[in-house]
Amino acid sequence: MAYNSQTGPTQRHTDTWQSSGQSRFESIGNSNGGITNKISEAFGGDRRNSLPMYKDKPFSYPGGRRKVPWYRRRRIIGVVLVSIATISWWFGILSPLSHLTRPSEKSPAKKSQSSWSLFAGSGAVDWEDRAQQVKEAFQLSFSDYEKHAWGDDEYHPVAKDGKKMTQNGLGWIIVDALDTMMLMNLTTELQHARQWMHNNLTYDQDHDVSTFETTIRILGGLLSAHYLSNSFPGVYAPVNDSLSDDMYIEKAAELADRLLGAFNTQSGVPLASVNLHSQEGIPSHADGGASSTAEATSVQLELKYLSKLTGEAVYWEKAEHVMKVVDDNAEPDGLLPIFIYADRGVFRGNNIRLGSRGDSYYEYLIKQYLQTSQEESLYNEMWKESMVGIKKHLLTYSSPSNFTVLAEKQNGLDHPVTPKMDHLVCFMPGTIALATTGGQTVAQARRDRSWGSEQEEDLIIAEELMKTCWGMYTVTATGLAGEITHFNLHDPPLMYNDFSGGERPTGPKSFERQPNIPGMDSRPVGTDDYIIKNADAHNLQRPETVESLFYMWRITGDEKYRQWGWQMFQAFKKHTLTPDGLAFSSINSVNSVPTTLRDNMESFWLAETLKYFFLLFSSNDILPLTDVVFNTEAHAFPRFQLGKLFKTGWERKPRDENGHLIEQAKAEPAIVSKEEQPDIPGAGPVKIATVHLTETRAMSVTSTLSDSSSNTDAVKADREAASATAEATITPIMDEPQLVT
Numbered sequence: 198m199a200y201n202s203q204t205g206p207t208q209r210h211t212d213t214w215q216s217s218g219q220s221r222f223e224s225i226g227n228s229n230g231g232i233t234n235k236i237s238e239a240f241g242g243d244r245r246n247s248l249p250m251y252k253d254k255p256f257s258y259p260g261g262r263r264k265v266p267w268y269r270r271r272r273i274i275g276v277v278l279v280s281i282a283t284i285s286w287w288f289g290i291l292s293p294l295s296h297l298t299r300p301s302e303k304s305p306a307k308k309s310q311s312s313w314s315l316f317a318g319s320g321a322v323d324w325e326d327r328a329q330q331v332k333e334a335f336q337l338s339f340s341d342y343e344k345h346a347w348g349d350d351e352y353h354p355v356a357k358d359g360k361k362m363t364q365n366g367l368g369w370i371i372v373d374a375l376d377t378m379m380l381m382n383l384t385t386e387l388q389h390a391r392q393w394m395h396n397n398l399t400y401d402q403d404h405d406v407s408t409f410e411t412t413i414r415i416l417g418g419l420l421s422a423h424y425l426s427n428s429f430p431g432v433y434a435p436v437n438d439s440l441s442d443d444m445y446i447e448k449a450a451e452l453a454d455r456l457l458g459a460f461n462t463q464s465g466v467p468l469a470s471v472n473l474h475s476q477e478g479i480p481s482h483a484d485g486g487a488s489s490t491a492e493a494t495s496v497q498l499e500l501k502y503l504s505k506l507t508g509e510a511v512y513w514e515k516a517e518h519v520m521k522v523v524d525d526n527a528e529p530d531g532l533l534p535i536f537i538y539a540d541r542g543v544f545r546g547n548n549i550r551l552g553s554r555g556d557s558y559y560e561y562l563i564k565q566y567l568q569t570s571q572e573e574s575l576y577n578e579m580w581k582e583s584m585v586g587i588k589k590h591l592l593t594y595s596s597p598s599n600f601t602v603l604a605e606k607q608n609g610l611d612h613p614v615t616p617k618m619d620h621l622v623c624f625m626p627g628t629i630a631l632a633t634t635g636g637q638t639v640a641q642a643r644r645d646r647s648w649g650s651e652q653e654e655d656l657i658i659a660e661e662l663m664k665t666c667w668g669m670y671t672v673t674a675t676g677l678a679g680e681i682t683h684f685n686l687h688d689p690p691l692m693y694n695d696f697s698g699g700e701r702p703t704g705p706k707s708f709e710r711q712p713n714i715p716g717m718d719s720r721p722v723g724t725d726d727y728i729i730k731n732a733d734a735h736n737l738q739r740p741e742t743v744e745s746l747f748y749m750w751r752i753t754g755d756e757k758y759r760q761w762g763w764q765m766f767q768a769f770k771k772h773t774l775t776p777d778g779l780a781f782s783s784i785n786s787v788n789s790v791p792t793t794l795r796d797n798m799e800s801f802w803l804a805e806t807l808k809y810f811f812l813l814f815s816s817n818d819i820l821p822l823t824d825v826v827f828n829t830e831a832h833a834f835p836r837f838q839l840g841k842l843f844k845t846g847w848e849r850k851p852r853d854e855n856g857h858l859i860e861q862a863k864a865e866p867a868i869v870s871k872e873e874q875p876d877i878p879g880a881g882p883v884k885i886a887t888v889h890l891t892e893t894r895a896m897s898v899t900s901t902l903s904d905s906s907s908n909t910d911a912v913k914a915d916r917e918a919a920s921a922t923a924e925a926t927i928t929p930i931m932d933e934p935q936l937v938t
């Protein structure tokens with residue numbers, strides 16, 4: 198499966214891929230479901246018969262018992278509690294004299310609870326009710342948006358207004374939320390969304406969008422909606438409208454064809470943005486025109502699934518080829534700098550992190566391996582290499598409590614670590630656990646012959662990092678994490694590889710605070726380890742920690758992860774609710790109560806954060822981890838077999854024992870002039886004109902970039918500013934609603 202950089206988005210591999218020979222849009226126009234037939238062929242006809250266990254449950258699952266939502270119930274509950282307390286007091290249960298009459302209540306057994314005693318005995322917890330409360334939070338957020346900004350791509354829940362990216366809007370919020378509505382069985386909301394899509398949604402709009410964000414949120418949302426509605430007919434919010442379920446895949450294919458324009462570069466690495474109408478790629482306005490590594494390498498699950506669905510090879514090839522270009526750089530220990538030039542496919546600078554711009558590269562390595570049913574071993578190999586690199590270079594320990602920290606190397610692997618974690622890094626505990634067991638429970642995986650000390654070790658890393666991410670929540674005044682957390686380290690830093698096996702430091706066994714007694718430290722556990730700078734203290738309703746809690750719960754079965762999630766959900770309810778009590782917003786500081794709202798609802802609040810809360814509290818039978826992969830925006834795709842139509846179209850270049858390419862010592866002369874390498878001391882301004890683009894309109898943006906991104910001092914300043922969130926909260930495209938990667 199050779200990559201052809203000249204292959205345009207409309208060119209099809211009709212012979213190889215058994216296309217109908219018609220344009221897709223012709224076949225889509227056929228309401229008899231030509232595309233559906235193709236799809237069921239691609240997956241094998243029996244797919245629809247293999248429904249999971251929860252198929253037997255009623256549609257109202259998992260809740261439906263409660264008619265009054267929690268936000269209306271609060272007052273009722275308050276009245277009931279006051280009444281119970283009064284009656285109890287009257288009859289002596291809480292009476293000051295009760296100890297005289299009810300001594301047996303003070304059983305010693307009640308005192309000897311585990312370190313998680315706050316939650317001990319939680320067999321009685323009604324998790325279905327908690328899932329129902331998450332569903333109600335979604336309904337609240339969504340109905341407020343429906344009422345005040347329907348069809349807009351951004352929403353301000355305090356001002357009660359929104360904004361469209363384009364005249365018609367791109368469905369940024371609606372499409373991202375489709376599969377959450379399905380999983381929550383929100384039929385009315387889903388029908389409304391489908392009607393809007395049918396009447397309004399077109400991607401032929403003259404607008405520049407982020408290649409990555411549009412792929413993970415919109416393409417991912419459409420594909421997941423297609424998967425849930427077609428593979429589980431009648432299960433997830435079955436709708437009763439006249440619209441075809443093919444709508445999702447038709448729009449997905451149309452959108453993907455437009456996005457492919459971003460891949461028409463000399464190397465095949467996609468440009469940061471693309472114009473949906475002209476289908477021309479556009480380089481980043483910052484970062485020397487380079488694309489983010491994570492962005493270029495986190496479109497593969499979506500495009501490959503689309504290829505599998507449609508039988509069209511072009512999406513698969515374009516996405517897969519990026520992986521080859523990246524891997525041909527043979528970066529040491531599988532750790533990649535966070536920027537890559539789309540023209541030559543070489544990295545820019547030496548900044549290495551698993552936070553913004555780096556994160557989902559690693560996530561998509563292991564998920565590509567799982568997506569194709571573990572048939573493409575090279576992605577697993579790449580993931581494992583990265584894990585070795587993470588252990589060797591990035592894992593360190595906080596002082597004084599020894600939380601495991603997944604730090605950054607901002608100036609290359611030979612330089613000291615920067616003890617900083619973006620909240621984004623918190624996808625890692627769950628992803629490591631997923632990689633370790635392949636999605637099985639630990640108990641199941643331990644029975645496999647392939648299980649050994651490496652897996653046990655990785656599982657401990659997952660558990661320890663999970664603690665670290667949870668600590669980001671417990672140390673703040675609101676119980677919510679800031680955007681970025683710094684750590685105090687030991688001096689000199691203790692590194693993971695300084696220890697072996699059981700000698701490794703571990704974080705606190707418990708987060709329980711000491712009672713408020715003079716002389717005792719009653720501050721939250723980890724207070725001296727965590728540093729949250731004022732500029733980093735905002736909370737954007739991000740999902741990564743609850744995402745990991747969901748994986749950790751499913752994989753380990755340890756209920757503390759559900760309990761942490763419940764505490765976190767309550768903190769969101771308490772501190773991010775708008776003054777009218779009808780919506781939720783991101784907030785300015787996790788350390789000041791009462792909170793001030795940023796007046797923005799991110800689309801991933803609906804697509805990811807609330808979905809993961811819902812799944813964490815729901816039955817494990819919903820979307821078993823052994824059957825699906827979630828994309829980086831929490832959209833669910835099925836795992837599938839390569840089958841006859843697909844195969845891995847590339848091989849890794851051979852390396853020596855040190856990971857260096859054997860043929861040419863890291864040659865492929867990536868001759869990068871100083872002009873183009875602002876990370877090199879003394880380098881001058883960057884001209885985007887030096888990015889050699891094929892068929893793009895890049896030449897129209899030849900202006901010299903502003904000083905702030907073009908010289909060494911400024912780059913350093915930029916890096917510091919990253920700490921002040923500039924990189925974690927980007928707005929890469931002008932006139933576009935805030936996009937947070």
Ligand code: DMJ
Binds near residue numbers: 557805831937
């Ligand atoms: C989401 O859009 C995705 O999870 C992405 O990979 C990272 N940023 C946000 C959520 O924080």
